[in-house]
Amino acid sequence: MTDIQADIDVLPGLDPHAPLLEVTDLHVEFRTQYGVAHAVNGANFRLGPQETLAILGESGCGKSVTAQAIMGILDTPPGFVTKGEVRYRGIDLLTLPENQRRKVRANRIAMIFQDALSALNPVYTVGFQLSELFRVHRGMSRQDSKRRAIDLLEQVRIPAARSRIGDYPHQFSGGMRQRVMIAMALALDPEILIADEPTTALDVTVQAQIMGLLADLQQQRHMGLILITHDMGVVADVADRISVMYAGKVVEEAPVYDIYARPAHPYTKALLESIPRLDMKGQELSVIRGLPPALTNIPAGCAFNPRCRYAQDVCRHDPPPPPYAVAPSRTARCHFFREVLADE
Amino acid sequence: MFRYLVRRLLQMVLTFFGATFIVYALTFANQDDPIQALAGERPITPAQRAALTERYHLDEPFLKQYWYYMKGLLTGDFGTSLTGRKISQMMADAWPITIKLALMAIVIAATVALLAGVISGIRRGGTFDNITLVLTLIVLSLPIVVLAPLSQLVFGIQLHWFPPTAGRTAPLFAFILPAIVLGSLVVATELRVTRASVTENLRSDYVRTARAKGLSRRRVIGVHVLRNSLIPVITLIGVDIGQLMSGAIVTEGVFNIPGVGFNLFRGIRTEDGPLVVGFVSILVIVFLVVNLIVDLLYAVLDPRIRYE
Amino acid sequence: MSDIEAVTRAEQQPGRDQPVGQPVDRRDKPRSLAGDAWNDLRRNKIFWVAAVLVVIVLLMAAFPSLFAHGDPRDCALSRQHHGPSGSAFFGYDFQGCDVYARTVYGARNSIVVGILATLTSGVIGLVFGLSAGYFGGWLDAILSRFIDIVLGVPFLLAAIVLAKRLSSDPQNSGIVAVTLTLGFLGWTTAARIMRSSVIAAKSQDYVAAARMLGAGPARLMMRHVLPNSIASFIVVLTILLGVNIATEATLSFLGVGLKGDAISWGIAISEAGPYVRVAAAPLIWPSVFLAVTVLAFIMLGDAVRDAFDPKLR
Numbered sequence: 001m002t003d004i005q006a007d008i009d010v011l012p013g014l015d016p017h018a019p020l021l022e023v024t025d026l027h028v029e030f031r032t033q034y035g036v037a038h039a040v041n042g043a044n045f046r047l048g049p050q051e052t053l054a055i056l057g058e059s060g061c062g063k064s065v066t067a068q069a070i071m072g073i074l075d076t077p078p079g080f081v082t083k084g085e086v087r088y089r090g091i092d093l094l095t096l097p098e099n100q101r102r103k104v105r106a107n108r109i110a111m112i113f114q115d116a117l118s119a120l121n122p123v124y125t126v127g128f129q130l131s132e133l134f135r136v137h138r139g140m141s142r143q144d145s146k147r148r149a150i151d152l153l154e155q156v157r158i159p160a161a162r163s164r165i166g167d168y169p170h171q172f173s174g175g176m177r178q179r180v181m182i183a184m185a186l187a188l189d190p191e192i193l194i195a196d197e198p199t200t201a202l203d204v205t206v207q208a209q210i211m212g213l214l215a216d217l218q219q220q221r222h223m224g225l226i227l228i229t230h231d232m233g234v235v236a237d238v239a240d241r242i243s244v245m246y247a248g249k250v251v252e253e254a255p256v257y258d259i260y261a262r263p264a265h266p267y268t269k270a271l272l273e274s275i276p277r278l279d280m281k282g283q284e285l286s287v288i289r290g291l292p293p294a295l296t297n298i299p300a301g302c303a304f305n306p307r308c309r310y311a312q313d314v315c316r317h318d319p320p321p322p323p324y325a326v327a328p329s330r331t332a333r334c335h336f337f338r339e340v341l342a343d344e
Numbered sequence: 345m346f347r348y349l350v351r352r353l354l355q356m357v358l359t360f361f362g363a364t365f366i367v368y369a370l371t372f373a374n375q376d377d378p379i380q381a382l383a384g385e386r387p388i389t390p391a392q393r394a395a396l397t398e399r400y401h402l403d404e405p406f407l408k409q410y411w412y413y414m415k416g417l418l419t420g421d422f423g424t425s426l427t428g429r430k431i432s433q434m435m436a437d438a439w440p441i442t443i444k445l446a447l448m449a450i451v452i453a454a455t456v457a458l459l460a461g462v463i464s465g466i467r468r469g470g471t472f473d474n475i476t477l478v479l480t481l482i483v484l485s486l487p488i489v490v491l492a493p494l495s496q497l498v499f500g501i502q503l504h505w506f507p508p509t510a511g512r513t514a515p516l517f518a519f520i521l522p523a524i525v526l527g528s529l530v531v532a533t534e535l536r537v538t539r540a541s542v543t544e545n546l547r548s549d550y551v552r553t554a555r556a557k558g559l560s561r562r563r564v565i566g567v568h569v570l571r572n573s574l575i576p577v578i579t580l581i582g583v584d585i586g587q588l589m590s591g592a593i594v595t596e597g598v599f600n601i602p603g604v605g606f607n608l609f610r611g612i613r614t615e616d617g618p619l620v621v622g623f624v625s626i627l628v629i630v631f632l633v634v635n636l637i638v639d640l641l642y643a644v645l646d647p648r649i650r651y652e
Numbered sequence: 653m654s655d656i657e658a659v660t661r662a663e664q665q666p667g668r669d670q671p672v673g674q675p676v677d678r679r680d681k682p683r684s685l686a687g688d689a690w691n692d693l694r695r696n697k698i699f700w701v702a703a704v705l706v707v708i709v710l711l712m713a714a715f716p717s718l719f720a721h722g723d724p725r726d727c728a729l730s731r732q733h734h735g736p737s738g739s740a741f742f743g744y745d746f747q748g749c750d751v752y753a754r755t756v757y758g759a760r761n762s763i764v765v766g767i768l769a770t771l772t773s774g775v776i777g778l779v780f781g782l783s784a785g786y787f788g789g790w791l792d793a794i795l796s797r798f799i800d801i802v803l804g805v806p807f808l809l810a811a812i813v814l815a816k817r818l819s820s821d822p823q824n825s826g827i828v829a830v831t832l833t834l835g836f837l838g839w840t841t842a843a844r845i846m847r848s849s850v851i852a853a854k855s856q857d858y859v860a861a862a863r864m865l866g867a868g869p870a871r872l873m874m875r876h877v878l879p880n881s882i883a884s885f886i887v888v889l890t891i892l893l894g895v896n897i898a899t900e901a902t903l904s905f906l907g908v909g910l911k912g913d914a915i916s917w918g919i920a921i922s923e924a925g926p927y928v929r930v931a932a933a934p935l936i937w938p939s940v941f942l943a944v945t946v947l948a949f950i951m952l953g954d955a956v957r958d959a960f961d962p963k964l965r
Contacts, residue, residue, distance in 0.1 A: 073555045105558035113556075118549040122648055123571050132567075133557055168647045184557065358797060363804030370817045481954065485947035487898035489905040489921055490939040497928050497935065590806035594902060598925075609906065612812055620813065628804055 015090030020224045021047040021070070021109075021192055026084035028062070028069050028248075030295075031077065037295035039065040039079070041248035044323070045226075047192065052218065052225040054239035054256070056232065056271075060292055062248040063228045067194045071111050072101045088192075106133060110185035114197040116177035120169040126153075126180050127165035133187045152183040156213060175206035179213065186217060193218070194226045199234060211238055232275060236260060241329075244268050247293055247303035249320070254330040264332035264341050266308045302333070310336045352639060356632045361414070367624045368410050371617045413621070422622040425611070431622035434607060441512065442596070442603035445526060446588040448519055453527035453534060454581050458574075461538025465573070466565065468543050476535065484532035492525050492598040509600040522599040526592055530584040537580055541573040548572070575645045582638030589634075590627045689883070689959040699955035705948035712756055713763035722753035724915055733931040745920070745934035746927045755937050758917045761910060762945065765831050766897040772835025773842055773896075774889050780839065781846025781885075786854060786873055792847075799840050810837055811899060815908045826910045830903055834896045842888045849881030883960040890953030894946045901942050917942040 028040040040062040047053050055063045068074045070086050072093065086093045088108060093101060113119040121129060130152060131145035140148070146165065153161035156179040169177055178198060185193055195214065199207040215238055218225045229235055235242060235256070242259050244252045244267065252265035263269040270288045290307040293299055299306060305315040314335055315321070323331035326341070334340060416423060422431040464473040499521055500508030510518035545551070546569055554564045593605035600606075604623060611619035643649045693699050712719050722739050727749035734744045742751035784795040802810075811833050819829035853859065859876050867876070903909030904918025911919075917938040924934035 068552075071556055073552055102558045102560065105556060107558060111556045113549065113553060115549065119553045121550040121554070121568050121572070123575075123646060124568075132559075136559060136563065170648050181553075184553075355797070355800065359800045359804040362797075362801035366801065367805060367810075367813055370813050481951060482943075482947060485894060485898075485950045486943050487901055487946060489898075489902045489918060490943050493921060493925055493928070493935060494939055497932060501929060587806060590809060593808060593812070594905070597906070608809070609812070612816055613907065615816075624805065624809055624813070627806060627809065631806060632804060 013091045018087065018090035019046055020049050020051075020089065021045065021226075022085075022087040023066070023070065024085045024087070026066060026069060026086065027082045028065050028074065028079060029082055030079050035296035038298055039248055039295055040069065041298070043084075043245065043248065043250050044253075045243060045250070047224045047226060049191075049224055050218070050222050052215075052227060052238055052240045054227045054229065054235040054242045055245055056229060056235060056242055057245035058230055058292055060295065061245040062295075063245050064196050066245075067111060067196050067226070067228055070194065071105060071109060072098075073105075073111075103137075106185070106190065107137060107188045108190050109192040109194065110188070110190040111194040111196065112178075112181045112185045112198055115201050116174070116181045117169060119181060120177065122169055125166050125168055126172070130165075130180075130184055130187060133184065137188055148187070149183075152187055153180070155186070155217070156180070156183045158183075174202050175209060178202060178206075178210055182210075182213065182217070186221070189221065190223065192224045192226065194228070196228045197230070198227075200229070200231070207234065214238070232271065244271070247298050248295070249303065249333060250323070250331075251304070251334070252330075252332045253323070254326070254332075258327070258330060262341055264326045264330065264337040265334045266310050266336075266340055267304050269340055269343075270307075302335075310334070310339055312336070348643075349640075352636055356636055360628060360632055363628045364414070364417075364621070364625045365410060367628075368413060368621050369406075371621050372406075372409070417625055422626065423618045425619040425622070426614070426616045427619075431619060434619070435604070435623065435626055438602060438604045438607050441601060442589055442592060442605065445519055445523055445592060445596070445601060445603060446585060448516075448523035449526035449588050450530070450581065450585050452523055453531035453584070456527075457531050457534035458538055458577065461535040461577070462542055462570070462573075464535070465539040465542025465546065468539070473539075476539075480532040480535050483528050486528070488525070488529060488594045491528055492522075492595050495521060495525050496598055511600060512602055519601075522595050522601060525599075526588055526595045530581075530588065534577060534580055534584065538573065538577045541576050542569065545569045545573045575642070578645060579638050579642050582641060583635060586631045586634035586638075590631060689956075692959040693955060696955050696959065698951055699959075702948045702951035702955060705944060706952055709759055709763065709945050709948060712759040714760075716757045716760060720750075720753040720756035722750040724749060724753040724757040725913070726750065726753075733927070736933075742937045743931065743933045745924060745931070747923075751920075751934050751937055754915055754920055755917070755941050758915045758920060758938060759941065759945070761827065761914060761916045762897050762900060762942070765827060765834070765900045765910075766893050766949075768831045769834035769838065769896045769900070770889055770893045772831065773839040773892060774885075776835070777839035777842030777846055777888075778885070781843035782850055782873065782878070782881075784843070785847035785850025785881075786869070786877065788851075795843075796847075799843060802837065803840055807837060808899075808902065811903060812906065812908050815903050819908070819911070826912070826914065830900055830909050833903070834899055838892055838896060842885060842892065845888050846881060846885050849884055850877055853877045853881050884957075887953055887957040887960065890956055891950055894949035894953065897949065898942070898946045 023043060023045040026040050026043045027038075030037040030039055043062065043066055045053065045055070045066075055066070057063050065074070065079070068079075069081050070093070074081065081094060084094070088104065093104060096104070120126070127146060127149050130149035131140075131142065134140040134145035134148050135142070138145075150161045150165055153164065158164060158176055158179055164172075169180070172180060182198075193214075198214070199210050202210065211234060214225065214227075217223070225238075227235065227239060239256045242252075242254060242256050243250045244259070244265065246267050252259065252263065252268045254264070259268060260272065263272055267288075270286075273286045274288060276285060288307055293303060293306075299316070301317045301319075302308070302311070302315045302321050305311040308315065312335070321333045321335050323333050324335075324337055326332050326337055332340075413423070420432070422435065425431055425434060460472075460476050464476045467473055496508050499505045506521040507514070507518045510522055546565075548569075551564060551569060554568045559568075589604070592601075592603060593609045595601070596603045596606040597609055604627070608620065608623045608627075610616075611623065727747045729748045731744045731748040732746055734740075734748075736743045740750040740752055742755065745751050745754070780795050780799075784792040805813075814837065815826075815829055815833040818832055819826040854877055859872060862872055862876050900909055901916065901918030901921065904911075904916045905922040907922065909918055910916045920938035921935060921942070924931075924938070928935050
């Protein structure tokens with residue numbers, strides 16, 4: 001894909017056989033004047049090369065925080081990673097000194113955000129924001145980095161790239177802006193791309209284009225893709241595996257078809273049931289009663305228990321359910337996953 | 345852009361006429377004996393009375409008088425002070441001194457405000473920030489009628505660090521204390537605006553993106569945050585220049601600096617109507633022009649504004 | 653809180669899905685902006701310091717005899733520039749008056765003028781800002797242009813010219829003149845703030861909802877738009893109070909404010925100026941009192957503004 005050799009220090013401990021990304025028992029908390037919010041409580045993820053992992057969950061379940069913790073761009077204070085490991089090809093990023101961690105960002109792991117209008121700097125041209133990556137990380141000249149920037153814009157299918165390079169973010173439409181962000185993320189040919197709700201702010205037709213673009217780029221570049229979203233529809237086409245998060249934990253993890261066909265966790269099941277379908281016409285919409293817990297006050301036992309129709313006494317007390325092995329590559333944190341599977 | 349410019353110029357013209365009319369009316373309207381008022385407290389002979397009536401068109405309706413006055417203004421004739429000197433001449437004498445003082449003041453104030461504001465904004469809640477907040481609060485509240493005489497007393501007279509007055513021929517050094525005093529009028533708000541702007545921009549989404557791009561903290565703040573944060577501050581500084589040039593009355597009075605404010609104040613005291621109106625008219629123009637330039641500057645600094 | 657907000661909050665019922673046995677968090681009670689602001693204010697040390705100072709100054713203005721036993725008008729040239737004594741803590745000024753007594757009694761004029769001027773500005777600003785913001789259109793255009801014109805002349809200059817004009821009679825003390833001057837010139841910022849708050853509030857959904865339910869303009873303005881716009885307005889007024897007190901002193905210092913035998917900090921500072929090499933106390937003490945008073949009001953306004961600013965949470 002690129003003819004430029006990465007000029008990064010070789011990270012000590014890099015293991016070519018280790019999984020691309022492995023997050024183990026991650027805990028993140030936010031210390032505020034109203035109490036400690038436990039945003040992530042023991043999350044586990046695994047990403048293989050060229051794999052697409054979707055992290056699914058409602059607002060406030062900790063998925064964005066997890067992504068930011070992986071990238072190392074949490075607002076500290078008030079956010080603190082209190083436990084866990086984030087291993088990129090075997091190296092625990094959390095133990096790296098900041099200057100090395102910084103080199104991993106954009107070069108190896110890149111991230112795109114939800115609202116491209118606010119995520120891009122409004123006072124600099126798109127060309128500037130793209131070329132700065134090349135100038136800062138690769139030491140390229142202004143000329144060369146400008147050419148690379150135009151090239152990138154063409155790769156993300158922005159028409160008339162040469163003339164648009166001098167435009168400001170607010171002069172692009174929503175979909176175009178998101179493509180600019182993708183271009184920025186891919187500039188240094190990272191191995192992992194984290195997309196935090198990339199299509200939430202866009203309308204449906206543009207959504208499809210962007211998802212298509214992401215899928216194509218991932219294929220061409222052999223990247224791993226982590227897709228964070230709350231929209232189950234977006235995910236079905238693109239993901240290989242899905243991790244469902246609730247109150248800071250991964251409550252179910254499975255290959256994409258298995259989750260849609262036979263969910264093993266009550267939350268996942270309820271999510272799927274709440275998607276309105278054409279053949280349900282005339283019936284009452286199914287909702288999950290109650291609200292997600294305040295992160296300062298997570299219920300004991302299984303965090304979902306107040307809203308769960310399978311809940312029994314054991315669910316209301318600690319210890320919370322461990323990730324039961326439902327199948328060779330599936331886990332679910334529910335004492336009663338068999339009942340959930342059986343109920344169809 | 346062009347339409348915006350035209351609109352602003354029209355606004356300026358309207359404001360200019362409105363403001364000068366108000367000042368003119370306040371100075372000259374409804375006086376029992378306008379001639380006596382023009383002369384202040386001096387007695388007038390009938391001959392003088394006739395001459396003054398002719399010169400100032402006092403036998404004509406008020407609005408007509410205003411019209412004559414404006415005509416004169418627009419042709420560059422600012423009239424004659426009751427002391428006999430031409431107002432444009434007095435202006436030419438006083439203006440450079442005031443500009444010198446105002447520029448020194450703004451340079452001192454802006455430097456302090458920007459440096460301290462950026463540091464406070466970055467380390468918000470830290471010791472430096474708290475101390476700065478307290479200091480700005482005090483400076484903000486100290487009225488100039490307190491600050492000017494007291495600093496003259498302490499630093500000029502008692503400690504002898506600076507000369508207590510700065511006349512026309514005084515060296516630059518003598519202007520430093522008055523410039524600091526004058527700058528105190530604006531330094532506190534400039535600092536606070538800088539601080540607030542930096543804090544708000546540090547929380548922006550584009551900062552997160554910049555960090556995700558693996559940029560160093562220095563670059564994130566120095567290149568990305570600063571450029572956005574400084575926009576409101578620069579425009580504020582521009583406006584402040586206009587304000588300082590016209591607000592130096594107390595400072596010039598206390599330190600005996602023969603600038604615009606000093607002369608103007610003396611004119612008000614001695615009820616020198618033509619001088620008051622003449623000087624204020626010029627100051628209004630300067631004020632308006634500076635504000636217009638600042639507005640245009642805003643468009644230059646912030647690309648989002650250019651396309652209105 | 654507007655009606656719509658109250659209804660929505662009631663339907664959320666945050667307490668219901670808490671697990672059995674855990675106490676309902678006190679902070680789950682519906683919160684209002686005013687309540688949150690008061691909570692923040694209560695914990696702010698600066699607020700309390702400022703509040704105490706303000707109360708002291710107000711008492712001094714209302715009941716000066718509580719603070720000073722001397723008579724500020726009991727002056728004797730024989731005592732000119734004498735040092736501090738038993739009853740005159742700060743000594744005597746160039747006319748032989750008791751500096752402490754004059755300083756204490758000076759509070760009244762400053763506070764009275766400050767409060768009256770601020771109220772005047774407040775009323776004008778409220779009416780102009782509310783109308784301009786609410787009705788928009790040509791009314792807004794005219795009022796905004798008028799504000800531009802008033803602001804076209806630098807504030808102090810305009811104040812001096814206006815004050816001189818209004819106080820043509822050398823006999824009266826000029827309180828009315830100064831009050832009107834400050835009142836007629838100081839309303840512009842308050843009006844602008846009110847106008848932008850109203851414009852922002854006007855476009856909120858709850859106003860549209862109320863209008864659909866048949867509320868007329870007056871009711872909409874009073875019950876829905878105004879309460880939500882009032883916070884910044886109050887903050888501006890608090891700071892304006894401090895500014896007015898300072899400006900009155902400035903005008904009096906320059907000789908165009910209070911005069912005659914009125915007692916004011918500005919006059920005291922101005923009179924003490926020429927004699928400062930002989931006696932510094934008559935300059936210093938009114939200055940300190942003036943500075944502390946202005947500081948207290950501005951600190952108060954600052955604290956209130958910070959408490960009401962949701963972005964600082």
